[in-house]
Structure formats: C-alpha cells, structure tokens
Amino acid sequence: MELTLLGTGAPGGLPVPDCPCAACATALGDAARAATALLVDGVLLLDLTPGAAFAAARAGHSLGGVRQVLLSHPHDGPAVEVPAGLPQPGRVADGRELALLTGHRVRTVALDSPGSGYEVTGPDGERLLYLPPGGAPAGLTEGNGAAHGRGERAPYEMVVADVIGRPDGLARLRAAGAVGPTTDVLAVHIGHEAPPGAELTRRLAAAGARAVPDGSTLVIGAYEDVPDVPRRTLVLGGARSGKSVEAERRLEAFPEVLYVATGGSRNGDTEWAQRVSVHRERRPGSWRTAETCDLVPLLAQDGPALLIDCLSLWLTHVMDEVKAWDDDEWAGGGERELRRRVVELADAVRATRRTVVAVSNEVGSGIVPATASGRRYRDELGRLNTVFAAECEHVLLVVAGQALALRG
Numbered sequence: 001m002e003l004t005l006l007g008t009g010a011p012g013g014l015p016v017p018d019c020p021c022a023a024c025a026t027a028l029g030d031a032a033r034a035a036t037a038l039l040v041d042g043v044l045l046l047d048l049t050p051g052a053a054f055a056a057a058r059a060g061h062s063l064g065g066v067r068q069v070l071l072s073h074p075h076d077g078p079a080v081e082v083p084a085g086l087p088q089p090g091r092v093a094d095g096r097e098l099a100l101l102t103g104h105r106v107r108t109v110a111l112d113s114p115g116s117g118y119e120v121t122g123p124d125g126e127r128l129l130y131l132p133p134g135g136a137p138a139g140l141t142e143g144n145g146a147a148h149g150r151g152e153r154a155p156y157e158m159v160v161a162d163v164i165g166r167p168d169g170l171a172r173l174r175a176a177g178a179v180g181p182t183t184d185v186l187a188v189h190i191g192h193e194a195p196p197g198a199e200l201t202r203r204l205a206a207a208g209a210r211a212v213p214d215g216s217t218l219v220i221g222a223y224e225d226v227p228d229v230p231r232r233t234l235v236l237g238g239a240r241s242g243k244s245v246e247a248e249r250r251l252e253a254f255p256e257v258l259y260v261a262t263g264g265s266r267n268g269d270t271e272w273a274q275r276v277s278v279h280r281e282r283r284p285g286s287w288r289t290a291e292t293c294d295l296v297p298l299l300a301q302d303g304p305a306l307l308i309d310c311l312s313l314w315l316t317h318v319m320d321e322v323k324a325w326d327d328d329e330w331a332g333g334g335e336r337e338l339r340r341r342v343v344e345l346a347d348a349v350r351a352t353r354r355t356v357v358a359v360s361n362e363v364g365s366g367i368v369p370a371t372a373s374g375r376r377y378r379d380e381l382g383r384l385n386t387v388f389a390a391e392c393e394h395v396l397l398v399v400a401g402q403a404l405a406l407r408g
C-alpha cells in the first residue's frame with residue numbers, strides 16, 4: 001500500500017497566514033506545509049484541502065483514480081471546491097466499515113474529540129491509522145481491534161497523527177499494543193507550536209516519530225529507519241530555563257511514567273508547595289509520582305519510564321546525610337562517603353533497563369559562591385553531572401527554553 005502526503009500541516013497550514021511568530025517566519029522551503037491530506041494508492045483521499053489536485057500533480061500523481069473521499073474533521077472557513085471528477089466527500093459513520101471495490105477497507109476509530117479516525121487496510125493486509133488534528137483514540141484496550149490471533153492487538157504498520165499536539169494519543173496506542181517498535185509513526189497537522197527544522201526533528205525523535213516534507217510518497221509496510229527513543233537522557237539547565245518542561249516533553253508519548261520527585265513536600269513552605277503544584281498540574285494524568293531520594297533501587301527494578309527531577313536536590317539530600325557542610329565531618333569521611341554514593345548511582349544508571357530522563361541544574365557558569373559550603377556544593381554538583389552524563393546516550397543543555405544537544 002502506497003501513501004502520498006499531499007500536505008502535512010495544521011488546518012491553517014504553515015506558515016499561518018499573517019502570523020508574525022518566529023516559527024512561521026522560518027517555515028520556508030521544505031519546512032512550509034499545506035493542510036494535511038493523504039492519498040492512498042491513488043484511490044482513497046483522506047481529507048480534501050485547497051489545492052489538493054495541484055499538490056498531487058507536484059508529487060507525480062493524479063486524483064483521477066480516486067474512488068472515495070473521506071473527511072476526518074470539521075473544516076473551518078469557506079467550503080473547499082471539489083475538483084471535477086472527484087466523488088463528493090463524506091465520512092464513515094462511527095462503528096461502521098467501508099469496503100472499496102479496489103480491496104481497501106476503511107474502519108472508523110473512536111476519538112476523544114470531534115472528528116473521525118480511520119483505519120485503512122490495504123488489499124495485502126497492511127494497516128494504516130490516520131487521526132485528525134487534536135484527536136486521540138478513545139476506548140482502546142489491549143486486545144481489541146485487529147489481532148495476531150493470540151488475543152493481543154497487532155501493531156499498525158504506519159500511524160499518521162498529530163504527534164506534537166496530542167502525544168498522549170501515541171501513548172494510548174503504545175499501551176494498547178497498536179504501536180510497536182517497528183511502527184512508522186508520521187507526524188502531521190504540524191503548526192507553529194514547534195519551531196521547524198532541527199528542533200521539530202528532535203522533539204519527534206524523542207517520541208519515536210518523524211516528519212516528512214509535503215509530497216512525500218511512502219510504501220506502507222516497507223522497512224523504515226524508525227527513530228530510536230533515547231533510553232537514558234540527562235537534561236541540564238539553569239533556574240527557570242525550561243529544563244523540567246523539556247524533560248517532561250520527552251516522555252509525553254510513553255504509556256506509563258513514574259515521576260520521581262527528589263525535593264519532598266517541605267511541610268510549611270508555601271512557595272515550594274506552589275512550585276510542586278504547578279509541576280503536577282502540567283503532567284499527564286496517567287503519570288504516577290514517587291517522592292524519594294532512594295534512586296538506586298528504582299533504577300534496579302523493571303518498570304515504566306522514570307523522570308527524575310532533580311539530581312540537584314538528590315545531591316543536597318545526600319550531602320545532608322554525610323554531613324558535608326561540616327568541615328571536620330567532610331574531611332573525616334563525609335567526602336569519601338559522598339563519592340561512594342555518586343559512583344553507586346552512576347553504576348545503577350549504567351545497569352538499568354528502564355527508560356530514564358533526569359533533570360539537573362547547571363550552576364558552574366555563575367558567580368562563585370561566597371561561602372565554602374556553597375563552593376563545595378557547586379563543585380560536587382559539577383562532578384555528579386559529569387559522572388551521570390557519561391552514562392547517558394543523550395545529554396541536553398536548556399538555555400532560555402531552547403534545548404541544545406550536547407550528546408546524541
């Protein structure tokens with residue numbers, strides 16, 4: 001089954017008309033995107049958008065053989081003119097299946113928002129899932145839908161969806177077994193929420209997805225170099241740099257995440273409680289939280305992805321335990337015990353089989369602390385970050401909300 005992406009952008013396209021934002025200003029050349037529309041084997045058109053016939057011609061195809069036009073979502077603005085010879089657009093009713101004379105079958109997939117998702121099965125059995133902008137599947141459970149014959153859901157060969165806007169939809173598909181390691185996940189409905197170019201590629205790769213230019217033709221079921229989701233990542237940054245948001249974003253498409261908060265509740269500290277509340281409110285509802293600094297046992301266990309926020313507070317906790325703030329205690333064994341605990345943590349990161357994203361502060365570029373204890377903490381945090389980063393495939397430095405890849 002062959003898929004041609006006549007457009008890959010948000011309903012308003014990219015750049016958005018009359019929008020002065022930086023993302024729109026740089027959406028030039030291959031980064032410019034028309035509203036998303038898909039042509040399957042030249043016979044099925046999913047979403048009719050302005051200029052679809054010209055887009056098909058530029059991609060070396062014709063719409064003359066299209067036998068069915070299906071809409072996935074309500075279209076704002078003036079009605080789109082239907083090119084001569086095309087059938088009138090329609091939608092497949094929820095819970096129904098449409099069979100084409102060409103051997104293609106289209107089944108609707110229930111969503112948690114207005115619109116219709118379409119599962120397209122080709123004559124040879126390859127399966128494509130297409131979701132509308134802002135849409136995520138609803139009611140998915142492991143075992144429903146097409147199956148291997150052993151009771152579990154068979155992964156789709158390709159999923160085309162709003163990965164940037166609804167990463168939780170991808171997480172649901174993974175949890176249900178509908179997206180597997182070999183599923184080619186394509187991001188469409190791309191707007192100006194993420195800057196185009198390298199930043200878009202990086203964000204999608206963290207979710208195991210990719211984007212292609214308008215006009216690309218792909219063979220569904222053919223092997224593609226699916227982006228590897230990094231297993232161990234360290235996100236560094238200064239205060240209010242956006243490092244925690246970046247770390248959370250990297251795990252939004254995971255079906256399960258354990259958020260490890262090393263700062264505790266700090267009873268009586270209202271300002272800290274407000275910080276914790278803000279963090280909790282922006283996390284997906286499916287994530288669980290553990291307030292602990294006992295990281296080594298968590299890393300040794302099997303389980304869902306870990307988001308550790310943050311190593312800076314873990315270090316403060318350990319330095320408290322070894323009495324690192326007292327010069328005599330530090331010289332009498334505290335320093336040696338701290339080194340042992342850091343090596344133990346690094347060994348656990350090296351051996352873990354879990355996906356891990358850890359956050360830490362980068363404090364070595366600021367003013368030299370005025371106190372000996374402040375300088376000690378700064379130095380030990382620099383050493384901890386260095387040791388931890390050595391065990392990670394990906395290391396990022398976040399500055400003013402912009403993530404710079406230091407490794408990976």
